[in-house]
Amino acid sequence: ELCQQEALESQYELHQTIGSGGFAKVKAATHLLTGQKVAIKIMDKKQLGDDLPRIYQEIEAMKLLSHQHICRLYQVLETSSRIYMVLEYCPGGELFDYIVERDRLEEEEARVFFHQIVSAVAYIHKMGYAHRDLKPENLLLDDDQCLKLIDFGLCANPDGGLAQQLATCCGSPAYAAPELVSGRHYLGSETDIWSLGVLLYALLCGFLPFDDENLGTLYRKIQLGQYEEPDWLSSGSRSILRAMLQVDPRRRITVHQLQAHPWLSAGTPLHIKPAVGRDPQREGVDEAIITTMAVSGGRSRVAVREAVERWAYDHTTATYLILHHRKHCTPAQGGAFGAARCL
Numbered sequence: 239e240l241c242q243q244e245a246l247e248s249q250y251e252l253h254q255t256i257g258s259g260g261f262a263k264v265k266a267a268t269h270l271l272t273g274q275k276v277a278i279k280i281m282d283k284k285q286l287g288d289d290l291p292r293i294y295q296e297i298e299a300m301k302l303l304s305h306q307h308i309c310r311l312y313q314v315l316e317t318s319s320r321i322y323m324v325l326e327y328c329p330g331g332e333l334f335d336y337i338v339e340r341d342r343l344e345e346e347e348a349r350v351f352f353h354q355i356v357s358a359v360a361y362i363h364k365m366g367y368a369h370r371d372l373k374p375e376n377l378l379l380d381d382d383q384c385l386k387l388i389d390f391g392l393c394a395n396p397d398g399g400l401a402q403q404l405a406t407c408c409g410s411p412a413y414a415a416p417e418l419v420s421g422r423h424y425l426g427s428e429t430d431i432w433s434l435g436v437l438l439y440a441l442l443c444g445f446l447p448f449d450d451e452n453l454g455t456l457y458r459k460i461q462l463g464q465y466e467e468p469d470w471l472s473s474g475s476r477s478i479l480r481a482m483l484q485v486d487p488r489r490r491i492t493v494h495q496l497q498a499h500p501w502l503s504a505g506t507p508l509h510i511k512p513a514v515g516r517d518p519q520r521e522g523v524d525e526a527i528i529t530t531m532a533v534s535g536g537r538s539r540v541a542v543r544e545a546v547e548r549w550a551y552d553h554t555t556a557t558y559l560i561l562h563h564r565k566h567c568t569p570a571q572g573g574a575f576g577a578a579r580c581l
């Protein structure tokens with residue numbers, strides 16, 4: 239009990255509260271051993287009540303999901319009253335604010351961002367999950383103007399029960415798919431594609447395709463699936479939007495077809511480097527990092543390697559992941575196409 243609290247204070251220096259996500263408080267912090275800035279999501283168990291299982295589900299999902307456009311979980315600490323999630327820090331804030339500041343994005347910039355979001359969602363679906371709360375508020379910019387998907391509190395594990403489905407409908411209605419707002423059974427992967435359509439529309443237009451302050455009216459607009467196409471939209475963007483905003487989920491484009499859509503692969507050829515060294519848990523441990531940790535911790539390399547390979551999401555996991563991220567994902571500074579630098 240106290241040891242977890244003391245561990246937190248000995249391993250991290252907590253700074254100011256930087257935001258809140260529903261029932262969680264998010265503080266900036268420094269991982270003392272590496273000096274790396276992190277975000278710590280703090281949840282009060284009592285406040286969570288019967289939402290507690292969702293948090294454990296979010297934690298299990300984030301332990302599995304390792305992708306360049308998904309916010310990385312480094313460590314989990316738990317006391318009798320609180321759960322702490324140590325996360326990758328994203329200094330650029332929400333994509334939502336980025337759009338609002340610019341009214342709307344040029345097609346080229348929207349394409350770069352959307353390409354990153356689609357690659358993250360394709361990965362999540364491949365891992366058997368659905369995010370189920372895709373919206374610009376849940377996409378953060380890192381220090382390289384690259385997007386990081388956050389908040390897996392509503393993500394579905396393969397057998398998401400009815401309780402899950404009810405929980406989701408109180409997600410964000412403007413991004414919810416017709417089958418979801420109609421209370422019909424739905425596939426999380428299909429509703430994610432609808433939300434991606436609403437998201438891309440918001441990027442390109444600066445407002446929502448379906449909007450109304452009356453919830454019932456909003457649901458009817460979503461179920462009708464009719465939306466304005468401002469005259470600045472190119473034919474390519476109109477086509478990809480229509481493919482995602484199909485009311486009938488059986489006619490809706492899949493994430494794989496989306497990745498092959500000409501609108502996404504057109505424009506500046508994005509030399510996205512292959513995601514080298516992206517999944518530390520699946521590739522062998524990096525011996526150089528093990529050595530660094532052994533030397534700095536005064537422990538044998540064998541002991542460190544065993545501790546890392548346990549993937550306990552303790553301080554050792556956090557230290558290894560932070561050093562691994564620094565080594566493999568810190569792009570060379572400079573260069574014109576910031577986004578192309580994202581792995």
Ligand SMILES: CN(C)C[C@H]1CC[C@H](N2C(=O)NCc3cnc4ccc(-c5cc(Cl)c(O)c(Cl)c5)cc4c32)CC1
Nearest residue numbers: 256257258259264277325326327328329375388389390
């Ligand atoms: C839907 N919105 C309101 C939610 C807000 C929550 C706070 C966010 N935030 C800041 O306010 N300041 C800066 C900042 C910097 N790095 C962050 C890293 C991770 C997370 C994070 C990650 C996960 Cl996985 C998660 O579940 C949650 Cl809730 C947060 C938030 C960060 C952050 C912005 C979006």
